Amino acid sequence: MPSPKRIPIFDGHNDALLRLNRRAGGDAVSAFLQGEDKGQLDLPKAREGGFAGGLFAIFVPSTEKKAATNQTAAPDFTSTPEPPGVDLADAQRTVLAMVALLYRIERQAKGDLRVCRTADDIDDCLDKNALAAVLHIEGAEAIDSNFEMLDVLHAAGLRSLGPVWSRPNAFGHGVPFRCPSSPDTGPGLTDLGKALIGACNRLKILIDLSHLNERGFWDVAALSDAPLVATHSNAHAISPHSRNLTDKQLAAIRESGGLVGVNFAVSFLRPDGGRNKTTPLDLIVQHVELLIERLGEDGVGFGSDFDGALVPEELGNAAGLQKLVQALRRREFGEKLIEKLCFRNWLRILRRTWK
Numbered sequence: 001m002p003s004p005k006r007i008p009i010f011d012g013h014n015d016a017l018l019r020l021n022r023r024a025g026g027d028a029v030s031a032f033l034q035g036e037d038k039g040q041l042d043l044p045k046a047r048e049g050g051f052a053g054g055l056f057a058i059f060v061p062s063t064e065k066k067a068a069t070n071q072t073a074a075p076d077f078t079s080t081p082e083p084p085g086v087d088l089a090d091a092q093r094t095v096l097a098m099v100a101l102l103y104r105i106e107r108q109a110k111g112d113l114r115v116c117r118t119a120d121d122i123d124d125c126l127d128k129n130a131l132a133a134v135l136h137i138e139g140a141e142a143i144d145s146n147f148e149m150l151d152v153l154h155a156a157g158l159r160s161l162g163p164v165w166s167r168p169n170a171f172g173h174g175v176p177f178r179c180p181s182s183p184d185t186g187p188g189l190t191d192l193g194k195a196l197i198g199a200c201n202r203l204k205i206l207i208d209l210s211h212l213n214e215r216g217f218w219d220v221a222a223l224s225d226a227p228l229v230a231t232h233s234n235a236h237a238i239s240p241h242s243r244n245l246t247d248k249q250l251a252a253i254r255e256s257g258g259l260v261g262v263n264f265a266v267s268f269l270r271p272d273g274g275r276n277k278t279t280p281l282d283l284i285v286q287h288v289e290l291l292i293e294r295l296g297e298d299g300v301g302f303g304s305d306f307d308g309a310l311v312p313e314e315l316g317n318a319a320g321l322q323k324l325v326q327a328l329r330r331r332e333f334g335e336k337l338i339e340k341l342c343f344r345n346w347l348r349i350l351r352r353t354w355k
Contacts, residue, residue, distance in 0.1 A: 004335070006322065007325055007338055007343075008050050008051075009321050009342045010053050010132065010301070010346045010347065011054030011302050012054060012055050012231035012302060012346065013054070013057055013136070013138075013210070013263070013305055013308075014040075014055070014056060014307055015057050015307040015308030016032065016039065017058055017098045018059050018098070018308065021094070021098050022061075028101060029104050032105055033105065033109055039307055040304075040306040040316075041304075041306040042318075043109070043113065043131060045317050049322055050321055053116070053125055053132025053134070054304075055231055056102060056134065056136060057137070057138045057308070058094075058099065058137045058138065060086050060090070060095065062086060062167070063086065082166075082176055083166070083167045084167070085141070085167060088142070091141035095137065095142040099153070099157075102115060102133060102135065106133070109131075111130055112130055112131060114131070115133050115135060116157075116159075117157055119347055119350045119351035119354060122134070122350070134160060134350075137158060137160075139162060139163075139167075140164070140169065140171050140196060141170075143196065147199050150203070154203050154205060159205060161200060161205050161206070162210060163189070163193055163196055163216070163220075166211050170192050171192055171193035172188060172190055173187050174213060175213045175242040176242060177241075177243065178241070179239070179241040179272070181240070181241065183213055183242050183243070183244070183246065188216045188219040189215075189216050189220070193216070193219070194223055197219075197223045200226075206229055206350065207224055208231045209229060209233070210230045210232050210261075211243070214246070214249065217249055226353050227349055227353060228252060228258035229258050229259050229349060229353070230258075230259075232262075232263040232265075232305050233245050233260055233263055233303070234260075234269060235250070235290045235294070237290060238286060238287055238290060239273060239287075240271070240273070241267060241268050241273050243268050245260065250294040253295060253299065254294065254295045258349065259298075259299050260295060260299065261301045261302050262284060263303050263305050264311040264315060266310050267309070267310070268309075275310055277311075279312045281312050281314045281327050283312070284315075284327070298345055300340075301343075301349075302342070
Protein backbone atom coordinates (compact mmCIF):
# COMPACT_ATOMS: atom_id res chain seq x y z
CA MET A 1 0.00 0.00 0.00
CA PRO A 2 1.53 3.37 -1.00
CA SER A 3 2.30 5.81 1.80
CA PRO A 4 0.04 8.91 2.05
CA LYS A 5 1.23 11.85 0.03
CA ARG A 6 3.17 14.66 1.63
CA ILE A 7 0.95 17.71 2.06
CA PRO A 8 2.48 21.22 1.94
CA ILE A 9 1.70 23.54 4.83
CA PHE A 10 1.19 27.28 4.54
CA ASP A 11 1.45 28.86 7.98
CA GLY A 12 -0.18 31.98 9.36
CA HIS A 13 2.56 33.13 11.72
CA ASN A 14 6.22 32.64 12.56
CA ASP A 15 8.86 34.74 14.30
CA ALA A 16 11.95 33.48 12.48
CA LEU A 17 12.96 37.02 11.48
CA LEU A 18 12.85 38.12 15.12
CA ARG A 19 15.08 35.22 16.14
CA LEU A 20 17.53 35.91 13.33
CA ASN A 21 17.58 39.65 13.97
CA ARG A 22 18.47 39.10 17.63
CA ARG A 23 21.02 36.41 16.84
CA ALA A 24 24.39 37.03 18.45
CA GLY A 25 27.27 36.63 16.01
CA GLY A 26 27.57 34.91 12.67
CA ASP A 27 25.65 35.35 9.46
CA ALA A 28 21.90 35.35 10.08
CA VAL A 29 21.12 34.81 6.38
CA SER A 30 23.31 31.72 6.16
CA ALA A 31 21.91 30.47 9.47
CA PHE A 32 18.43 30.45 7.95
CA LEU A 33 19.38 29.04 4.57
CA GLN A 34 21.78 26.38 5.82
CA GLY A 35 20.03 25.60 9.11
CA GLU A 36 21.30 25.36 12.66
CA ASP A 37 20.48 23.60 15.92
CA LYS A 38 18.84 26.63 17.51
CA GLY A 39 15.46 27.88 16.39
CA GLN A 40 12.29 26.21 15.17
CA LEU A 41 12.23 27.37 11.55
CA ASP A 42 14.88 27.57 8.85
CA LEU A 43 15.04 26.38 5.25
CA PRO A 44 16.25 22.81 5.95
CA LYS A 45 13.64 22.30 8.70
CA ALA A 46 10.98 23.71 6.36
CA ARG A 47 11.99 21.27 3.63
CA GLU A 48 11.93 18.32 6.01
CA GLY A 49 8.51 19.11 7.45
CA GLY A 50 6.73 20.30 4.32
CA PHE A 51 6.57 23.93 5.50
CA ALA A 52 5.82 25.54 2.14
CA GLY A 53 5.48 29.14 3.25
CA GLY A 54 3.74 31.53 5.55
CA LEU A 55 3.39 34.95 7.07
CA PHE A 56 6.84 36.01 8.30
CA ALA A 57 6.22 38.36 11.20
CA ILE A 58 8.17 41.45 12.12
CA PHE A 59 7.88 42.16 15.82
CA VAL A 60 9.56 44.97 17.77
CA PRO A 61 10.36 43.93 21.36
CA SER A 62 10.09 46.45 24.17
CA THR A 63 13.49 48.00 24.78
CA GLU A 64 13.13 49.60 28.23
CA LYS A 65 15.03 48.00 31.09
CA LYS A 66 11.84 46.98 32.84
CA ALA A 67 10.95 44.74 29.90
CA ALA A 68 11.49 41.04 30.50
CA THR A 69 14.95 40.00 29.34
CA ASN A 70 13.54 36.87 27.72
CA GLN A 71 10.74 38.67 25.93
CA THR A 72 9.54 36.95 22.78
CA ALA A 73 6.60 37.60 20.52
CA ALA A 74 4.53 35.00 22.41
CA PRO A 75 5.69 34.57 26.02
CA ASP A 76 4.27 31.49 27.70
CA PHE A 77 3.14 33.06 30.94
CA THR A 78 -0.18 32.38 32.68
CA SER A 79 -0.05 35.96 33.97
CA THR A 80 2.46 38.67 33.13
CA PRO A 81 2.53 42.46 33.55
CA GLU A 82 1.92 44.71 30.60
CA PRO A 83 5.15 45.33 28.64
CA PRO A 84 6.27 48.92 28.06
CA GLY A 85 5.64 50.63 24.76
CA VAL A 86 8.03 51.23 21.87
CA ASP A 87 9.27 54.55 20.49
CA LEU A 88 8.32 55.28 16.85
CA ALA A 89 11.88 55.88 15.66
CA ASP A 90 13.18 52.74 17.39
CA ALA A 91 10.33 50.70 15.96
CA GLN A 92 10.98 51.97 12.44
CA ARG A 93 14.68 51.11 12.66
CA THR A 94 13.91 47.59 13.81
CA VAL A 95 11.20 47.03 11.21
CA LEU A 96 13.38 48.22 8.34
CA ALA A 97 16.26 46.05 9.53
CA MET A 98 14.02 42.97 9.52
CA VAL A 99 12.52 43.80 6.11
CA ALA A 100 16.07 44.09 4.78
CA LEU A 101 16.95 40.76 6.38
CA LEU A 102 14.09 39.01 4.60
CA TYR A 103 15.15 40.45 1.24
CA ARG A 104 18.76 39.46 1.84
CA ILE A 105 17.56 35.92 2.52
CA GLU A 106 15.55 36.00 -0.72
CA ARG A 107 18.53 37.27 -2.71
CA GLN A 108 20.93 34.64 -1.39
CA ALA A 109 18.34 31.85 -1.57
CA LYS A 110 18.61 31.97 -5.39
CA GLY A 111 15.02 30.89 -5.96
CA ASP A 112 14.56 28.67 -2.90
CA LEU A 113 12.66 31.46 -1.08
CA ARG A 114 10.56 34.22 -2.59
CA VAL A 115 8.77 37.17 -1.03
CA CYS A 116 5.15 36.94 -2.21
CA ARG A 117 2.76 39.81 -2.83
CA THR A 118 -0.16 37.92 -4.39
CA ALA A 119 -1.88 34.57 -4.02
CA ASP A 120 -0.66 33.72 -7.51
CA ASP A 121 2.90 34.25 -6.25
CA ILE A 122 2.24 31.68 -3.51
CA ASP A 123 0.74 29.23 -6.00
CA ASP A 124 3.82 29.61 -8.17
CA CYS A 125 6.09 28.91 -5.19
CA LEU A 126 4.10 25.77 -4.38
CA ASP A 127 4.50 24.60 -7.98
CA LYS A 128 8.24 25.29 -7.98
CA ASN A 129 9.00 24.07 -4.45
CA ALA A 130 10.16 27.52 -3.33
CA LEU A 131 9.44 28.75 0.18
CA ALA A 132 6.71 31.42 -0.02
CA ALA A 133 7.33 34.29 2.42
CA VAL A 134 4.65 36.92 3.05
CA LEU A 135 5.69 40.06 4.91
CA HIS A 136 3.64 40.61 8.08
CA ILE A 137 3.97 43.12 10.93
CA GLU A 138 2.87 42.21 14.46
CA GLY A 139 2.14 45.49 16.25
CA ALA A 140 1.97 48.76 14.29
CA GLU A 141 4.35 50.83 16.41
CA ALA A 142 6.44 51.67 13.33
CA ILE A 143 3.44 53.22 11.53
CA ASP A 144 3.24 57.02 11.79
CA SER A 145 0.00 58.96 12.18
CA ASN A 146 0.05 60.03 8.51
CA PHE A 147 0.47 56.41 7.36
CA GLU A 148 3.48 57.34 5.24
CA MET A 149 5.43 54.34 6.56
CA LEU A 150 2.44 52.11 5.81
CA ASP A 151 2.60 53.16 2.15
CA VAL A 152 6.36 52.55 2.06
CA LEU A 153 6.06 49.12 3.68
CA HIS A 154 3.19 48.14 1.39
CA ALA A 155 5.37 49.02 -1.60
CA ALA A 156 8.08 46.84 -0.02
CA GLY A 157 5.71 43.88 0.14
CA LEU A 158 3.75 44.25 3.39
CA ARG A 159 0.52 42.28 2.97
CA SER A 160 -0.58 41.54 6.55
CA LEU A 161 -0.61 43.65 9.71
CA GLY A 162 -1.71 43.25 13.31
CA PRO A 163 -2.53 46.70 14.73
CA VAL A 164 -1.31 45.70 18.20
CA TRP A 165 0.79 43.17 20.01
CA SER A 166 -0.06 42.49 23.66
CA ARG A 167 0.65 46.04 24.78
CA PRO A 168 -1.13 49.35 24.14
CA ASN A 169 0.00 51.60 21.32
CA ALA A 170 -1.34 54.57 19.37
CA PHE A 171 -3.83 52.33 17.57
CA GLY A 172 -5.40 50.25 20.34
CA HIS A 173 -4.96 47.78 23.14
CA GLY A 174 -3.70 44.23 23.08
CA VAL A 175 -4.69 41.47 25.44
CA PRO A 176 -2.31 40.66 28.30
CA PHE A 177 -1.02 37.10 28.69
CA ARG A 178 -3.43 35.77 31.32
CA CYS A 179 -5.14 32.46 31.95
CA PRO A 180 -7.88 32.13 32.92
CA SER A 181 -9.09 35.41 31.48
CA SER A 182 -11.66 36.82 29.11
CA PRO A 183 -10.24 38.69 26.09
CA ASP A 184 -12.39 41.65 27.20
CA THR A 185 -9.54 43.42 29.00
CA GLY A 186 -9.78 47.11 28.15
CA PRO A 187 -10.63 49.81 25.61
CA GLY A 188 -10.86 49.13 21.89
CA LEU A 189 -9.28 50.89 18.94
CA THR A 190 -8.35 54.55 19.15
CA ASP A 191 -9.51 56.99 16.48
CA LEU A 192 -6.13 56.53 14.80
CA GLY A 193 -6.58 52.76 15.03
CA LYS A 194 -9.91 53.01 13.28
CA ALA A 195 -8.30 55.09 10.54
CA LEU A 196 -5.61 52.40 10.21
CA ILE A 197 -8.28 49.79 9.50
CA GLY A 198 -9.59 51.93 6.64
CA ALA A 199 -6.08 52.42 5.28
CA CYS A 200 -5.43 48.67 5.35
CA ASN A 201 -8.71 48.02 3.55
CA ARG A 202 -7.77 50.49 0.83
CA LEU A 203 -4.35 48.90 0.37
CA LYS A 204 -5.77 45.35 0.61
CA ILE A 205 -3.57 44.55 3.61
CA LEU A 206 -4.88 41.68 5.73
CA ILE A 207 -5.81 42.82 9.26
CA ASP A 208 -4.72 40.35 11.92
CA LEU A 209 -7.00 40.11 14.95
CA SER A 210 -4.63 38.02 17.05
CA HIS A 211 -3.43 39.98 20.13
CA LEU A 212 -6.32 42.49 19.88
CA ASN A 213 -8.57 42.61 22.91
CA GLU A 214 -12.26 41.90 22.48
CA ARG A 215 -13.40 45.49 22.13
CA GLY A 216 -10.76 46.07 19.47
CA PHE A 217 -11.97 42.92 17.72
CA TRP A 218 -15.51 44.27 17.54
CA ASP A 219 -14.25 47.64 16.31
CA VAL A 220 -12.51 45.90 13.40
CA ALA A 221 -15.58 43.76 12.73
CA ALA A 222 -17.72 46.91 12.47
CA LEU A 223 -15.28 48.83 10.25
CA SER A 224 -13.51 46.38 7.96
CA ASP A 225 -14.79 45.26 4.57
CA ALA A 226 -12.42 42.27 4.52
CA PRO A 227 -12.83 38.79 5.99
CA LEU A 228 -11.99 38.66 9.71
CA VAL A 229 -8.74 36.76 10.30
CA ALA A 230 -6.85 35.76 13.44
CA THR A 231 -3.55 34.43 12.16
CA HIS A 232 -2.45 32.59 15.33
CA SER A 233 -5.15 32.12 17.96
CA ASN A 234 -7.12 29.24 19.48
CA ALA A 235 -10.50 28.36 20.98
CA HIS A 236 -11.28 30.00 24.32
CA ALA A 237 -13.77 27.21 25.00
CA ILE A 238 -10.84 24.77 25.36
CA SER A 239 -8.12 27.08 26.70
CA PRO A 240 -9.57 30.09 28.56
CA HIS A 241 -6.59 32.29 27.78
CA SER A 242 -7.04 35.98 27.03
CA ARG A 243 -5.28 35.38 23.70
CA ASN A 244 -7.94 32.96 22.51
CA LEU A 245 -11.27 33.58 20.78
CA THR A 246 -14.71 33.22 22.33
CA ASP A 247 -17.59 31.48 20.56
CA LYS A 248 -19.18 34.88 19.89
CA GLN A 249 -15.99 36.09 18.17
CA LEU A 250 -15.77 32.85 16.18
CA ALA A 251 -19.35 33.33 15.00
CA ALA A 252 -18.44 36.79 13.65
CA ILE A 253 -15.38 35.38 11.87
CA ARG A 254 -17.55 32.68 10.28
CA GLU A 255 -20.15 35.22 9.16
CA SER A 256 -17.43 37.27 7.43
CA GLY A 257 -16.03 34.22 5.64
CA GLY A 258 -12.82 34.58 7.63
CA LEU A 259 -10.23 32.25 9.11
CA VAL A 260 -8.40 31.30 12.31
CA GLY A 261 -4.86 29.89 12.24
CA VAL A 262 -4.45 27.38 15.07
CA ASN A 263 -1.54 28.41 17.31
CA PHE A 264 0.88 25.69 18.47
CA ALA A 265 1.96 27.58 21.63
CA VAL A 266 1.30 25.23 24.53
CA SER A 267 -0.03 28.04 26.75
CA PHE A 268 -2.79 28.75 24.23
CA LEU A 269 -3.57 25.05 23.76
CA ARG A 270 -3.83 23.87 27.35
CA PRO A 271 -6.92 24.34 29.55
CA ASP A 272 -4.60 25.45 32.39
CA GLY A 273 -2.59 27.83 30.19
CA GLY A 274 0.60 26.20 31.50
CA ARG A 275 4.07 26.12 30.03
CA ASN A 276 4.59 22.38 29.54
CA LYS A 277 6.45 20.97 26.56
CA THR A 278 4.92 17.51 27.12
CA THR A 279 1.56 18.89 25.96
CA PRO A 280 0.19 16.24 23.57
CA LEU A 281 0.04 16.90 19.86
CA ASP A 282 -3.57 15.76 19.88
CA LEU A 283 -4.49 18.92 21.77
CA ILE A 284 -3.78 20.85 18.56
CA VAL A 285 -6.19 18.50 16.81
CA GLN A 286 -8.84 19.13 19.48
CA HIS A 287 -8.66 22.86 18.79
CA VAL A 288 -8.87 22.14 15.05
CA GLU A 289 -11.98 20.01 15.57
CA LEU A 290 -13.75 22.60 17.71
CA LEU A 291 -12.86 25.43 15.33
CA ILE A 292 -14.21 23.43 12.40
CA GLU A 293 -17.47 23.07 14.34
CA ARG A 294 -17.61 26.83 14.91
CA LEU A 295 -16.17 28.09 11.60
CA GLY A 296 -16.77 25.34 9.06
CA GLU A 297 -14.18 23.43 7.06
CA ASP A 298 -13.12 26.52 5.07
CA GLY A 299 -12.37 28.69 8.12
CA VAL A 300 -9.47 26.91 9.80
CA GLY A 301 -5.74 26.84 9.06
CA PHE A 302 -2.51 26.81 11.03
CA GLY A 303 -0.58 29.67 12.66
CA SER A 304 2.32 27.87 14.30
CA ASP A 305 4.08 30.71 16.17
CA PHE A 306 7.38 28.96 15.41
CA ASP A 307 10.34 30.82 16.94
CA GLY A 308 7.94 32.79 19.13
CA ALA A 309 6.63 30.16 21.52
CA LEU A 310 7.13 26.84 23.28
CA VAL A 311 5.40 24.16 21.18
CA PRO A 312 4.67 20.49 22.02
CA GLU A 313 7.95 18.56 22.08
CA GLU A 314 6.35 15.80 19.99
CA LEU A 315 6.15 18.36 17.18
CA GLY A 316 9.42 20.05 18.06
CA ASN A 317 9.87 22.45 15.16
CA ALA A 318 8.97 22.89 11.50
CA ALA A 319 10.68 19.60 10.63
CA GLY A 320 7.96 17.80 12.60
CA LEU A 321 4.94 19.20 10.77
CA GLN A 322 4.09 15.96 9.00
CA LYS A 323 3.56 14.43 12.46
CA LEU A 324 0.63 16.82 12.79
CA VAL A 325 -0.66 15.70 9.40
CA GLN A 326 -0.44 12.09 10.59
CA ALA A 327 -2.32 13.03 13.78
CA LEU A 328 -5.14 14.42 11.63
CA ARG A 329 -5.22 11.21 9.62
CA ARG A 330 -5.40 9.14 12.80
CA ARG A 331 -8.50 11.14 13.74
CA GLU A 332 -9.94 10.17 10.34
CA PHE A 333 -9.76 13.56 8.71
CA GLY A 334 -10.17 13.12 4.95
CA GLU A 335 -7.38 14.11 2.58
CA LYS A 336 -9.40 16.96 1.03
CA LEU A 337 -10.08 18.44 4.46
CA ILE A 338 -6.43 18.07 5.47
CA GLU A 339 -5.40 19.94 2.32
CA LYS A 340 -7.81 22.74 3.24
CA LEU A 341 -6.36 22.98 6.73
CA CYS A 342 -2.77 22.82 5.54
CA PHE A 343 -2.82 25.37 2.72
CA ARG A 344 -5.98 25.73 0.64
CA ASN A 345 -7.94 27.73 3.23
CA TRP A 346 -5.09 30.20 3.63
CA LEU A 347 -4.82 30.64 -0.12
CA ARG A 348 -8.57 31.25 -0.33
CA ILE A 349 -8.56 33.92 2.37
CA LEU A 350 -5.47 35.67 1.02
CA ARG A 351 -6.84 35.70 -2.52
CA ARG A 352 -10.13 37.16 -1.31
CA THR A 353 -8.48 39.75 0.96
CA TRP A 354 -5.85 40.89 -1.51
CA LYS A 355 -8.23 40.68 -4.52
